[in-house]
Amino acid sequence: MKPTWLFHQPYQPYAYALTDTRARLVVAVERGAATTVNVHFGDRYVEALPERVSMEKSGNSHKLDYFTADVEVPTHRLKYAFEVVRELRDRSKESIWYGENAISLNPKSAGVFQLAYLANRDVYTTPEWAKKAVCYQIFPERFANGNPSLTPANSVDWESAPTPFAMFGGDLQGITDHLDYLFEEGVTLLYLTPIFKAGSNHKYDTEDYLEIDPQFGSKEDLHRLVENAHQRGIRIVLDAVFNHSGFQFGPFQDVIKRGQASPYWNWFFINGDKVDTEHVNYETFATRLRYMPKLNVANPEVEAYLLKVARYWIEEFDIDGWRLDVANEIDHVFWKRFRNTVKAAKADALIVGEVWHNSLPWLLGDEYDSVMNYVFCEAVHAFFVRRELSGREFAERITELLFMYPVQATNAMFNLLGSHDTERVLTLAGGDVNRVLQAMTFQFFYPGIPMVYYGDEVGMEGGADPDCRRGMVWETGRQNQTLREAMKVLASLKRSEPGLAAGSLHVVRADKQHLEMVREANGASRIHAAFNTGHTAW
Amino acid sequence: MKPTWLFHQPYQPYAYALTDTRARLVVAVERGAATTVNVHFGDRYVEALPERVSMEKSGNSHKLDYFTADVEVPTHRLKYAFEVVRELRDRSKESIWYGENAISLNPKSAGVFQLAYLANRDVYTTPEWAKKAVCYQIFPERFANGNPSLTPANSVDWESAPTPFAMFGGDLQGITDHLDYLFEEGVTLLYLTPIFKAGSNHKYDTEDYLEIDPQFGSKEDLHRLVENAHQRGIRIVLDAVFNHSGFQFGPFQDVIKRGQASPYWNWFFINGDKVDTEHVNYETFATRLRYMPKLNVANPEVEAYLLKVARYWIEEFDIDGWRLDVANEIDHVFWKRFRNTVKAAKADALIVGEVWHNSLPWLLGDEYDSVMNYVFCEAVHAFFVRRELSGREFAERITELLFMYPVQATNAMFNLLGSHDTERVLTLAGGDVNRVLQAMTFQFFYPGIPMVYYGDEVGMEGGADPDCRRGMVWETGRQNQTLREAMKVLASLKRSEPGLAAGSLHVVRADKQHLEMVREANGASRIHAAFNTGHTAW
Ligand SMILES: [Ca+2]
Ligand SMILES: [Ca+2]
Incomplete structure (x- = not known):
């Protein structure tokens, strides 16, 4: 038997429950080797695979074809095997069987895989609303100054070049003031970088997790922002900086003062x-960042405190x-307990981790719903922005x-083209708006939540941090209206088209400079996206 | 570039913490393609991979070479990439880089994998004693009748052929009476199938999880058994039947009687x-087994009850x-909570799941320590017993x-040649003691816990359940002394040789009928095992 590379694991992301009576199965087959793949399955207590x-x-x-099927499992108990059909030289067909024991011409020798029981509590559920959401990331210090008295x-001047320590004066009132703008752009979800009391302009050095930073406003301002946003159908996600505190965090100051006598030691x-x-004889974020001491979340007091914080802002x-x-x-x-706490406080709350690399260990159903999808970002940049990949x-x-x-996680991903931690996409594109337009179109086409970094929709530029954190451009004359209008159209499609919300995705055509893809959901319009990254016509 | 198949995932079983400063990395490479594989690594906040x-x-x-390395991660934060060195036709060498982004000749394009933080609480620990343990599985109704007054x-007669409902009269006192026998055989761990109050001879239909079955004895008898076993350095693991109860279980009887008015509905x-x-309008174990109603462990009352049971017998x-x-x-x-409960009651308690297939989802560190290793059993049978595989x-x-x-899980596996649920190994071997001797030798050689089903060590035979549950043969004249002595020698080696406890395993030679393997641990003797399954000399 000529060997064929096959790959499957009887667990995520190759086998998992969609509901307690429905499972998704995925098998990867050496590219071009199979004409058809069938999955044979049944209850694990029944002799055959009916x-x-x-x-x-x-x-x-590059090397593998991916085959998927959703199977119905009324008894919750699943066993299955794959039948990979190959065409031989004489055009006759041959079935190879792939089960847990072996890859074999004989189904008995191959054995079966098992997804023994689709238990209700093990089913991964992410918020239904995430599928249609359009997210907008705001760095509050730089979005809008709505209350100069707090500045x-x-x-510095709003138009200044950002420096590591400069303050511009943005605040919560500034966001509330521009909710109509965001609504018009089609935004349905805001992600605000930290707003709790902290010394820096980015507020990732929390001083008090239970207070709003006074530069940004009061708790009343947050109430008003959330209420006004909700009235417009816009949800709000805040930034939980639980890996480390700021230098001025009360417990850390107490430890500096009292040493081992401190109850916070x-x-x-x-x-x-x-x-x-x-x-810096203490663990910190990154390498010896003295102003960001790492928190010991395994300490039950720290855990209880942080979970209280998580509940507090929701409740x-x-x-x-x-x-x-x-x-x-x-x-x-910690994250498993965090999920339990958050979902108990609000069942359809969204949990998004900042993980820049393969995040599967956190996306198995009992930790996050989603991550900041930098893997997506990197691929999109490589093709649409840097144009160093072919469409294929x-x-x-x-x-x-x-x-x-x-x-479930794919449908809730934060698919971004950039953030407060990266160069801006238009800058990376050398100012070429068309490249950004293509990238943004793909961002709204791909499953999950397109996350637009404030100002990208009006063509703001900016290099690496802190330059990517310039003051938002509000004068329409300085805004790129093409990008703004494009975002409106894309956001509108994302909300209205079931195919874009939860349809499957297929590549129709991919060559050097062309890419054509389709998304389709049962009974909904097929959505085509076609891209040409070259200089010649289609 | 000629493509080479490479496979890695930045999570278990390809990447995981051994301690909070040490990680194991595994990469699979198309067989024969690599002359050397290096892993380059460093702290994730440092630019290069130093x-x-x-x-x-x-x-x-069949298709892949497995390469492993343990790396030191003093800062807990790891990133890494693999350098696969291939020899080209002209004998010159070429390095392919394998990271999260790509497989590439260019290390920059390849990118890196990340094991972002080796957190103390995420480290998988299984009991240290498991590495040297020798387990013996007892089906109490058939091991020894120590108290005829309870019979x-x-x-039926002790020598009878088992039937589904026959009672033989075995009990806890019978086990206590034979602890010296077990000690002599080298046993350090007993696994008893269920001993709680139940109607059947196998007791998998629990009537009361907090009482000893009166045929088997009293709580005093269990105390005595555990004490006497512990005095001989023998641990005891009991069988938790939490998937379903028995028909006579109080709550189920109440539901039959009172219907929806029952608090146990x-x-x-x-x-x-x-x-x-x-x-049978209720879920059961297997397919409509009326006498084994399935328990709803997602009901907090059921969960609390079962966790109480788990604690009770330990405490x-x-x-x-x-x-x-x-x-x-x-x-x-449920299983995550079960582990927390059990380990809180006894830190080095062993948790062994009955899972017959790939069990990785339960062996990630926060559920079981081990499973009944039927995957091992099947492979050993295929080679040593049925002789349908080559050594290779x-x-x-x-x-x-x-x-x-x-x-950590491999070192705690229950590696069995058979159990109360299978035909006996000697019967499967057609009575050929030499095949069983080879299989048993391999069982004690492979990492983990060899688990001997009662009577296999004296050459008992038996077909599928119930025939595999015959009365234990105690007359030495009817026992196979070759197997008995072999087990003693193997158990003694397992306890005394560090290489067998936790050494690495390498294949030295494997062809049609030969297999030679080595286990070795730092500073310990190398242990060779050589098998010849053919009829010709070595
Ligand atoms: Ca202000
Ligand atoms: Ca008895």
């Missing part, structure tokens, strides 16, 4: 018998979820991404 | 407004862990098994 479904070829990576005395990781802020302010800073450096034990290569990368996570 | 380790080739499956009146899954025992009787019946049909939410094919299957789970 059911058969022909799998759908959903796309291919720090030493603040074990809230941090300190090497020695007192804090040495000069030599008291009705926020709609959390984005989690440096989420991959906090343990899984990009389609392969996108197909791999599509099969990297359970579909 | 460290390099040459990976060890640990074995191969049911309708019991939601302890089960009943379709309709009263229980119909004739048509009151000092048992050393639980084997979990039909473990894969209970949800992961078997070595490939074993290598795949070795890389199926994190090493």
Whole structure:
């Protein structure tokens, strides 16, 4: 038997429950090797595999074709095997069987895979609303100055070039003032970088997790913002910086002052018998960032405190979820409890981790709903922005991404072209608006939540942090109206087209400079997207 | 570039923490394609990958060579990429880089994988004692009759052929009476199938989870058994049947009697407004087994009750862990809580799930320590017992098994040749003791816990259930002394040789009928095992 490369694992992202009576199965087959793939399945207590479904070829990576099928499992108990049909030289066909024991011409030798029981509590559910959401990321210090009376005395001009420490004067009232603008742009979800009391302009150095930063406003201002946003159908997600606190965080100051006598001594990781802020003898975010001491979330007091924070802003302010800073450096034990806490407070709250790389370990159903999809961002930049990939290569990368996570997570991803932590997309595109238009179109076409970084929709430019954090451009004359209008149209389609919300995605054509893809959902219009990244006509 | 198949995932079983500063990395490379594989790594906040380790080739499956390395991560934060060195036709060498972005000749394009933070609470720990343990499975009704006064009146002769309902009269006192025998055989761990109050001879139909079955004895008898076992260095694991109860279980009887008025109505899954025992309108174990109604563990009352049971027998009787019946049909939410409960009651208790297939989803660190390793059993039977595999094919299957789970689980597996649910190994071997000797030798050689089904060590035979549950043969004249002595020698080696406890495993030679393997640990003797399954000399 000529060997064929086959790949499957009887767990996520290759096998998982969609409901307690429905499972998704994925098998990867050496590219071009199979004419058809069938999955044979049945209840695990029944001798044979009575059911058969022909799998759908959903796309291919460089080396593998991906086949998927959703199967019905009324008894919750599933066993299955794959039948890969190959065409031989003489055009006759041959079936190879792939089960847990082997890849074999003999189904008995192949054995079966098992998804033993689709238990209700194990089913991964992400918010239904996420599928149609359009997200807009705001860096509050730079979006709009709605209350000059709160603006720090030493603040700089709105048009200034950002520096690491400059204050511009943006605040919560500024966001509330522009909700109609955001509504017009089609935004249905705001993600605000941190708004709690902190010394820096980015507020990732929290001083008090239970207070709004006074430069940004009051709790009343947040109430007003959330209420006004909700009236417009716009949800709000805040930024939880739980990996580390700021230097001025009360417990850390207490530890500096009182050393091991402090009741907060074990809230941090300190090497020695007192804090040495000069030599930074404590764990921090990144490498010895003295002003961001790492929190010990395994300490039950710290855990209880942070979970209280998570509940507080949902229960008291009705926020709609959390984005989690440096989420991959906090343990899984904490995040499982965090999810339980958040979902108990608001069942359809969204949980989005900041993880820049493959995030499957956090997307199995009991931690996050979503991550900041930088893997998506990098692929989109490589093709549409830097134009260093062919359409074919990009389609392969996108197909791999599509099969990297359970579909529930894919449908809730924060698909971004940039953020407060990256250069702006238009700058990376060398100012070429067309490239950004294509990237943005793809961003709204791909499953999940397109996340637009404030100002990208009006053509703002900016290099790496802090330059990517310039003051928002509000004068229409300085805004790129093409991009603004494009976003409106794309957001409108995202909300209205079921195919864009939850349809499957297929590559129709992919060559050097062309890419054509389709999304379709049962009974809905097929949505085509066609891109030409070259200089010649279609 | 000629393509090479490479496979890695930045999570278990390909990447995981061994401690909070040490990680194991595994990469699979198309067989024969690489001369060397290096892993380059460093702290994720440092620009380059300053460290390099040459990976060890640990074995191969049919298509893949497996390379492993353990890397030190003092900051807990790891990023890494693989450098696969290939020899070209002209004998020159070329490095392919494999990272999260791509497989590429250019390390920059390849990118890096990340194991972002090795958090202390996420490290998988299984009991240290498991590495050297020798387990013996007892079916109490058939092991020894130590207290004839408890023997049911309708019991049959000890030498009878088992039937589904026959009682033989075995009991706890019978086990206590034979602890010296077990000690002599080298046993350090007993796994007893259920001993709680139940109507059947196998007791998998629990009537009361908090009482000892009166045929088996009293709580005093269990105390005595555990004490006497512990005095001999023998631990005891009991069988937790939490997927379903027995028909006579108080709550189920109450539901039959009172219908929806019963406070236990939601302890089960009943379709309709009263229980119909004739048509079995409720979920059961397997297919409509009326006497085993499935328990609703998602009901907080059921969960609390079962967790109380789990604690009770540890706290009151000092048992050393639980084997979990039909473990894969209970949800992961329950098992995570179960682990927390059990480990809080006894930190080094062992948790062994009954899962017959790939069990990775339960072996990630926060559910079980181990499973009944039927995947191992099937491979060993195919090679040593049925002799339908070549040595090469078997070595490939074993290598795949070795890389199926994190090493912590592999070191705690229940590696069995048979159980109360299978035909006996000697019967499957057509009575050929030499085949069983080879299989048993391999069982003690492979990492994990060899689990001997009572009587296999004296050459008992028996077909499928119930025939595999005959009365234990105690007359030495009827025992196979070769097997008995072999087990003693193997158990003694397992306890005394560090290489067998936790050494790495390498295949030295594998062809049609030969298999030679080595296990070695740092500073310990290398242990060779050589097998010849053919009729010609070595
Ligand atoms: Ca202001
Ligand atoms: Ca008895």
